[in-house]
Amino acid sequence: MTKMHVKLNVNGADVEGQAEPRTLLIHFLRETLGITGPHIGCETSHCGACTVDMNGKSVKSCTVFVGQANGAEITTVEGLVNDDGSLGVIQEMFREHHGLQCGFCTPGMITRAHRLLQENPNPTEDEVRFGISGNLCRCTGYQNIVKAIMAAAAQMNASKEAAE
Amino acid sequence: MNDQTMTPQERAAGLKGMGTSRKRVEDVRFTQGKGNYVDDIKMDGMLFGDFVRSPYAHARVTSINAEEALKVPGVAAVITAKDLEPLGLHWMPTLAGDKQMVLADGKVLFQGQEVAFVIGTDRYAVADGVAAVEVDYEELPVVTDPFKALEPDAPVLREDLAGQTEGAHGPRRHHNHIFTWEVGDKDATEKVLAEADVVAEEMVYYHRTHPVPLETCGCVASMDKVTGKLTVWGTFQAPHAVRTVASLISGIAEHNIRIISPDIGGGFGNKVGVYPGYICSIVASIVTGKPVKWVENRMDNLMSTAFARDYWMKGRISAAKDGKITGLWCHTTADHGGFDACADPTKFPAGFMSICTGSYDIPVAYLGVDGVYTNKAPGGVAYRCSFRVTEAAYFIERMIEVLAIKLGMDAAELRRINFIKPDQFPYQSALGWEYDSGDYHTAWDKALNAVGYADLRAEQAQRLEDFKAGKTRKLIGIGLTHFTEIVGAGPVKNCDILGLGMFDSCEIRIHPTGSAIARLGTISQGQGHATTFAQIIASEIGIPADDITLEEGDTDTAPYGLGTYGSRSTPVAGAATAMAARKIRAKAQMIAAYLLEVHDDDVEFDVDRFAVKGAPERFKTMKEIAFASYNQAIPGLEPGLEAVSYYDPPNMTFPFGAYICVMEFDVDTGEHEVRSFYALDDCGTRINPMIIEGQVHGGATEGYAIAMGQEIAYDQMGNHKTATLMDFFVPTAWETPSYTTDHTVTPSPHHPIGAKGVGESPNVGSVPCFSNAVHDAFRPFGLMQSHMPHDQWRIWKIANDLGLHG
Numbered sequence: 001m002t003k004m005h006v007k008l009n010v011n012g013a014d015v016e017g018q019a020e021p022r023t024l025l026i027h028f029l030r031e032t033l034g035i036t037g038p039h040i041g042c043e044t045s046h047c048g049a050c051t052v053d054m055n056g057k058s059v060k061s062c063t064v065f066v067g068q069a070n071g072a073e074i075t076t077v078e079g080l081v082n083d084d085g086s087l088g089v090i091q092e093m094f095r096e097h098h099g100l101q102c103g104f105c106t107p108g109m110i111t112r113a114h115r116l117l118q119e120n121p122n123p124t125e126d127e128v129r130f131g132i133s134g135n136l137c138r139c140t141g142y143q144n145i146v147k148a149i150m151a152a153a154a155q156m157n158a159s160k161e162a163a164e
Numbered sequence: 165m166n167d168q169t170m171t172p173q174e175r176a177a178g179l180k181g182m183g184t185s186r187k188r189v190e191d192v193r194f195t196q197g198k199g200n201y202v203d204d205i206k207m208d209g210m211l212f213g214d215f216v217r218s219p220y221a222h223a224r225v226t227s228i229n230a231e232e233a234l235k236v237p238g239v240a241a242v243i244t245a246k247d248l249e250p251l252g253l254h255w256m257p258t259l260a261g262d263k264q265m266v267l268a269d270g271k272v273l274f275q276g277q278e279v280a281f282v283i284g285t286d287r288y289a290v291a292d293g294v295a296a297v298e299v300d301y302e303e304l305p306v307v308t309d310p311f312k313a314l315e316p317d318a319p320v321l322r323e324d325l326a327g328q329t330e331g332a333h334g335p336r337r338h339h340n341h342i343f344t345w346e347v348g349d350k351d352a353t354e355k356v357l358a359e360a361d362v363v364a365e366e367m368v369y370y371h372r373t374h375p376v377p378l379e380t381c382g383c384v385a386s387m388d389k390v391t392g393k394l395t396v397w398g399t400f401q402a403p404h405a406v407r408t409v410a411s412l413i414s415g416i417a418e419h420n421i422r423i424i425s426p427d428i429g430g431g432f433g434n435k436v437g438v439y440p441g442y443i444c445s446i447v448a449s450i451v452t453g454k455p456v457k458w459v460e461n462r463m464d465n466l467m468s469t470a471f472a473r474d475y476w477m478k479g480r481i482s483a484a485k486d487g488k489i490t491g492l493w494c495h496t497t498a499d500h501g502g503f504d505a506c507a508d509p510t511k512f513p514a515g516f517m518s519i520c521t522g523s524y525d526i527p528v529a530y531l532g533v534d535g536v537y538t539n540k541a542p543g544g545v546a547y548r549c550s551f552r553v554t555e556a557a558y559f560i561e562r563m564i565e566v567l568a569i570k571l572g573m574d575a576a577e578l579r580r581i582n583f584i585k586p587d588q589f590p591y592q593s594a595l596g597w598e599y600d601s602g603d604y605h606t607a608w609d610k611a612l613n614a615v616g617y618a619d620l621r622a623e624q625a626q627r628l629e630d631f632k633a634g635k636t637r638k639l640i641g642i643g644l645t646h647f648t649e650i651v652g653a654g655p656v657k658n659c660d661i662l663g664l665g666m667f668d669s670c671e672i673r674i675h676p677t678g679s680a681i682a683r684l685g686t687i688s689q690g691q692g693h694a695t696t697f698a699q700i701i702a703s704e705i706g707i708p709a710d711d712i713t714l715e716e717g718d719t720d721t722a723p724y725g726l727g728t729y730g731s732r733s734t735p736v737a738g739a740a741t742a743m744a745a746r747k748i749r750a751k752a753q754m755i756a757a758y759l760l761e762v763h764d765d766d767v768e769f770d771v772d773r774f775a776v777k778g779a780p781e782r783f784k785t786m787k788e789i790a791f792a793s794y795n796q797a798i799p800g801l802e803p804g805l806e807a808v809s810y811y812d813p814p815n816m817t818f819p820f821g822a823y824i825c826v827m828e829f830d831v832d833t834g835e836h837e838v839r840s841f842y843a844l845d846d847c848g849t850r851i852n853p854m855i856i857e858g859q860v861h862g863g864a865t866e867g868y869a870i871a872m873g874q875e876i877a878y879d880q881m882g883n884h885k886t887a888t889l890m891d892f893f894v895p896t897a898w899e900t901p902s903y904t905t906d907h908t909v910t911p912s913p914h915h916p917i918g919a920k921g922v923g924e925s926p927n928v929g930s931v932p933c934f935s936n937a938v939h940d941a942f943r944p945f946g947l948m949q950s951h952m953p954h955d956q957w958r959i960w961k962i963a964n965d966l967g968l969h970g
Contacts, residue, residue, distance in 0.1 A: 001237075001288075020288060027287070036204040037197020039429070041378045042462040046889035049378055077197035091195035095187060098858045102690030103194030104378045104429025110195060133896040136889070138378045138430045139690045141861030142897040 006066050010035060011079030025061040025069045026050045029076065037077040037107040041136070048135030051108035052076050058115045060134070077107035080114055089159075090114055090152040099148035101139030109135045113149045121157060125150065175771045180710060181703030182917065185854035188695045189710075190688075199427040202382045205397050207455040210384070211240060213448055214290045214458065215441070216280040216297045217468070218272035221308070221539040221882020222319065223301040225268045228280055233296040238289025240452060242297060243281040243444060245269040253443055255324075256413055259436070259661055260513065261332025262342070262504035263324075264542060266440045271304070273321055273502030274541045275884050276467030281444040283456060306882040310476065310499040310536040313340040321502060321537045332504075333513040333535075342504050342535035347518045348595045353530040356491035360482030364567040369951040370555045370931075372474035372499070372540070372876040374466055375547040376894060377689070379429025381469050382459030385445040389453050395422045398442060400717075401435040402727025404685060405664055407719045409438055414446065425717035431689035432866070433545040434470045436507040436729050466887045471540070471876050472547030474499040475517075475555045481563045487573050489582045492529040492594075494520055494559060498544070500535050506544035507729070508551045509659040509666060515551025516816075518595040519650045522560035523604050523820060524582040529594035539882040548866055548927035550651040550730040557647040561932035565644075565939060566948055575936075576617060579646050580608055590913075597650060599818045600912050600920075602846070607908045608646055611822035611844045614906060617642075620826060628944055637832050643825040643937030647929040651921045652735025652817040661726065667812040668736035669723035670744045672701060674805040676794040678787030679711035682744075685725010686737040687717040691923060692855045693733065697741050699851055700917060704745035705752065706772030706786045723808055731819070731921035734851065735912075740811035742916040747807035751793070755805075756784040758798050817912045817920035821845040823864075823933040825901075829941050831968050834960030836872065836938075838901035843929070848911045848920035856922050857905045863926025864903050869895050870927075871934035873955040893953070942966060 003018040010033065017032045029035045029052070041049035043062050050062040053075035061069075080088040087095065090113050100106040109132065116123065116131040123131060128149050129142070137145060170178075180186045193199055218225075230242035245267040248254040255263045268279040282293040305319040312318060320326070320339045329336055333343035357363055383398030394416055400406045403423040411418040428435060441458040448456040460469065476497040482490045498514060500506060508515040514533035521529050546552070564582075568575035583604040584591050591599040624640040631639060656665030669685040682701055686693060694714040702709040716722055725737060749769060756774035757764040760782055767774040775783035784792075792798070793805040826839040843860050850856055873893035877885040886892040911918025931952075938954045939947055945966040950958065963969060 022288065030204075031206070031286075034206070035197075036201075039201065039379065040203065040459075041380075041429075042889050044462065044888050044890065047378060047462075047894075077195075081196050087192065087195055094195050095191040098188065098854050100191060100194055101692070101858060101862060102378070102428065102430040103190065103199045104201065106194050106199075107197040129897040129900075133898040136378065136894050136896060138376065138432070138866070138894070139862045140858060141863075141865035141903065142900050143861045143902055144858060146897060 004067060006070050008069060009073045011075060019066045021065065021067045023066045025064040025066050028066040029061060035076055035078060039104055039107060041104065046136065048112060049105050049108045051112045051135060053111055053115055058112050075111065077111050080110060089155050093148040093152040093155065097144050097148040097151055099140065099145040105135060105137045109137065109145060113152065117153050117156060121153060123153060172771045179702040179706065179708050179772065181699050182849070182851050184699060184852065186695055186699055186709060186852055188692050190692060190694050201379055201427050201429050202384060202397055202399055203459045205384045205426065207384065207386060210455040210457055211283050211285060211448065211452060212287045212290045213281050213283045213445055213456050214294050215278045215464070216282065216294050216299060218268065218275060218277040218279050220272060220301050220303055221275045222273060222304040222306045224271045224304060225279065226300040226302050229298040230280065232298065233282060233293040236289060236292045236296055238285040239282060239293035240285065241283045241448070242293065243267065243448065248447065251447065253413065253447060256438065256443055258503060258505040260504040260506040260508060261510065264503035264505055266443045274539055275882050276464070276541060278440040278468065281448065283448045283452065306539045308538050308540060308878045308880060308882050310497050310538055313536050313538050314338050321539065340537040342500055342537060343513050345513045345533045346531065348530040349528055350530040352528045353491050353493050356528050357480055357482045357493055360490055361485045362570050363480055363482045364563065364570045365480045366563065366566050366949045368477045368479055368559050368562045368949065370473045370475045370477065370558050371952050372471050373547065373870050373874050374471050374876050374892065375432035375434040375545065376466065376892065377430030377432050377434050380460045380462060380465040381435055381439060381441065383442050383445050384455055384457045385449040386455035387449040387453065393420050393422060394446065395424065396442070396446060397424045397426055399428055399435040400425045401431045401687060401689065401729050403687060403717055403719050404724045405661060405726055406438060408664060409662065410446070423719045425687045428687065428689040431729065433472060433507065433547045433549065433729055436545055437470055437505055439469050462889060463887045466876065466892055467884050468541050469543070470545040471501065471543035472545050473555060477555065477559045479559060479563045481567050483567055483571060487571050487578050487581050489524055489526050492521055492526050494531045496533040498533055498535045499538050499540065500544050501538055501540040501542040503542035504535060505542035507546060509653055509661060511658055512551060515546065516650045517552040517556050519553055519597060519648065520556035520560050521593050521595055522557065523584060523646045523648045525584045525588065526594055531595055540878060546730055548863055548924050550649060550653065550924055553649055554928050554931060557928045558932045561645050561647065561936060562949065565936055569943060569948065575644050576612060580605065583608065598815060599648065600815055600914055601910050602648065602818060602820055603908065603910050604646060604820060607820065607822045607844055607846055610906065610908065611824055611842060615824045615842050638828050638830055639941040641827045641829060641937035641941030643827065643933040643940060645823045645929050645933040645936060648818055648820045649925055649928055650816050650818055651731035651924065652813055653730050653732050654816055655814060656812045664726060665812065666726045667810050668725040668732065668740050669808065669810045670737060670740040671723045671808040672744045672748055672806060674748060674790045676791050678707060678790040680707055681713045681715065682741065683715045683722040684737045684741065685723055686728040686733040689728065691733065696852045696855060697738065700738060700741045701745050704742055705749050731924040734919045734921045735817045735915060736811060736813055738919055739813060739916050740809040743811055744807045744809035747809065748805055751801065751805060752786060752789045754801060755789045755792050755798060759784050759792055814914050817848065817915060819845065819847045819920040819922060819925050821925050821929045823929045825933050825937050827937040827941065829959055831963045834956040834963070836959065840904065841901050842904045842906065843926060844906040844908065845922055845925050846908045846910050847922035847925065848909065848915065849918035850907065850909065851919060859923050860905050860926045861903050863924065864930040865895060865900050867927045867930025868900065868934055869893055871931045871952055871954060873953045875953045
């Protein structure tokens with residue numbers, strides 16, 4: 001099959017490669033670019049393990065063709081660490097509050113939480129639960145994930161206030 | 165470390181040992197996407213493989229034509245049973261003593277069965293290849309009902325077993341019959357039932373479901389033709405057992421096989437078994453000389469690997485008028501699908517279903533189980549369960565509720581008067597187990613008080629009156645469960661899988677500077693072993709947990725063990741860890757005594773050091789002792805400081821718990837709301853409370869899914885109706901309730917640190933808890949038993965059948 005030339009900006013870096021037009025974004029990220037944070041859990045958009053941020057929106061990269069993402073700015077969980085390589089605040093709160101067990105849903109969950117808190121910096125517990133309902137977790141029962149996201153929101157708001 | 169100003173308590177706190185909610189060491193990798201799961205493995209020249217699967221539940225395969233598939237660019241080969249037959253690999257042994265087709269050998273027995281394996285350069289080429297393979301089928305009559313499968317004229321499913329009247333577990337009495345397993349005293353039980361004041365009888369069905377870990381099953385097989393060594397990375401909950409099985413069935417010497425379980429994205433029993441994908445990938449790598457990756461997709465996963473439950477449990481329970489239980493009888497019809505691929509210890513074809521007397525002192529009992537073939541997927545795995553304990557707990561906790569109705573008693577009180585009493589432990593159950601320890605009354609009272617049980621019943625009664633008066637359409641159900649688990653398989657004398665005794669192991673090496681590495685025969689799938697096992701070592705030998713690396717899952721480096729499932733890691737490998745640490749401590753004591761120039765008996769262990777008895781200022785820290793073990797010639801002692809323990813547990817452990825939930829049900833829509841869920845667990849000594857609570861949240865959520873909607877369903881043609889996450893219920897954060905956790909601590913008397921295991925308790929306990937709440941809400945209207953899953957439609961139907969829709 002003829003291949004197309006694809007250019008993306010992933011986690012702040014310009015990248016390019018060749019891909020069949022039918023290639024899914026998740027496969028391009030994982031197999032061509034070697035960015036294996038986002039995972040594949042269902043291939044039908046239900047589980048959210050493949051969630052990445054595309055042009056400021058959460059997308060499930062198992063149902064986005066790489067051609068649709070051509071030219072897009074993509075952020076994956078790898079891009080959410082601080083500049084010094086330490087864990088970003090959401091990542092740190094997931095660790096602090098035991099918001100993960102097997103870790104397989106975690107990259108998608110954290111990437112989704114990142115976008116949720118951009119959209120709604122002061123979510124209620126219900127808003128967090130609704131906001132991550134496109135991401136399935138089989139281990140935690142979500143209780144500590146919700147706790148971690150609420151704690152991350154509080155921290156992000158506190159540091160925003162301190163900066164102002 | 166020689167600081168004498170720190171108190172022993174402060175020094176102990178610095179170790180982050182047992183009892184500490186130590187943050188997980190795994191999370192730094194996982195939270196930034198740096199886990200290493202099997203699908204993350206990429207090797208030069210790696211090929212991909214995928215299956216052509218059967219669209220029929222029962223059919224003859226009359227021809228397979230791969231001609232067009234082989235023309236697809238990128239497709240390297242198509243493997244069928246004919247190619248595997250000369251190698252003797254077209255069938256494989258199952259863990260249950262049966263055999264299973266690797267690729268369809270003349271016929272298929274369930275929808276989704278593996279028919280051919282297509283190998284190619286990338287997954288897209290392989291998908292094209294799979295679509296291009298032409299298979300001709302001749303449909304055969306289908307049987308999906310295990311009772312119909314045992315009728316005289318039922319279709320013959322396993323033609324390969326024609327004429328075999330003896331199976332792996334005794335006589336077979338019908339062509340679709342696998343085994344009969346009986347425990348207890350049938351005659352005595354039937355006599356008690358016949359003479360009893362009150363007898364309750366019910367058919368309790370625990371429906372077919374699936375563990376559905378978020379990561380599906382997969383592997384990368386790589387045969388190095390130069391060294392002759394086969395390496396397989398895969399989603400293996402029991403890597404050593406896989407190595408031995410792979411050696412036995414392939415003929416490759418065991419030392420030339422290396423099995424590696426990388427990070428595993430949840431297991432829940434799904435990843436215990438050996439699947440055709442593993443065998444085909446290995447063969448494909450041997451044939452092509454290249455690494456071959458196979459990773460199933462979600463539909464493959466739900467259709468072909470590892471269903472759970474599917475037990476039809478007919479029960480009779482008898483009691484005196486005062487509620488004292490006198491006997492329990494159970495006959496189970498177990499639907500095993502097309503092959504018996506259950507993952508149970510060899511001598512237990514129905515697992516530990518014989519724990520079905522539960523938390524109660526029942527003087528006489530009988531259990532009979534018949535295993536049956538049907539046109540469904542094989543499996544019968546322990547989905548977050550210690551081999552059919554979930555079924556047993558559901559059965560007894562439903563029977564108790566039904567008995568309470570017959571007696572006109574409160575179900576909480578009925579439980580209390582029948583609990584095994586604290587002074588009866590160790591308790592011999594009527595079905596042959598020796599319960600190690602328990603204090604059920606204390607746990608039960610604590611739970612009832614915590615939820616305000618009497619007030620809840622009053623509120624429920626008021627709601628019922630309001631409902632009858634037309635003021636509300638919502639009913640309240642109070643779900644009660646007191647479960648007893650049996651975990652930690654198990655003693656080698658009666659627990660083995662394919663002849664491999666179910667001991668487990670730990671090897672600890674202390675480095676010269678006092679840090680350490682420990683390797684175990686288990687493998688974490690999210691349980692946090694790297695965090696918790698280091699805590700055991702920290703407390704046992706006084707090295708900070710942060711200074712201990714923990715490794716599992718590589719059969720070339722880890723000591724032999726039977727893996728992680730059945731809540732066995734803490735009871736068995738955790739015990740091995742403590743025992744290995746104690747061997748090190750014993751040697752450290754001798755080294756310390758030598759360095760302090762006193763007799764061995766004149767020093768004592770003190771948190772992180774050995775000190776001279778009566779002179780605590782004279783001591784050697786574990787760091788100093790470690791260094792001395794490497795740089796001093798100590799008379800009578802070998803250099804170095806390391807130990808290995810292979811631990812054969814003397815008995816199983818018996819964790820227990822008291823769960824109570826409150827639910828509301830809309831009679832007209834069938835919708836439910838979980839108002840509260842209280843979970844008290846007693847898992848003996850607690851190693852890491854944070855992780856225990858996380859396990860309870862997760863296990864209870866799995867239980868919520870199973871009880872309230874999750875189901876593997878087939879139609880009469882054997883079509884799989886729930887093969888995607890659209891149809892197979894996995895709750896999101898939106899539906900999932902919050903849990904209140906609590907605990908009591910009754911240590912196991914035979915476990916070195918008193919720990920019992922907890923991973924599976926919440927799945928075992930929560931399913932009957934949710935289900936009992938549904939039944940409890942409709943008890944005033946005459947509901948005795950309604951099968952799970954209690955989805956919206958089924959709850960609506962309960963109300964409708966009871967005439968509540970006017």
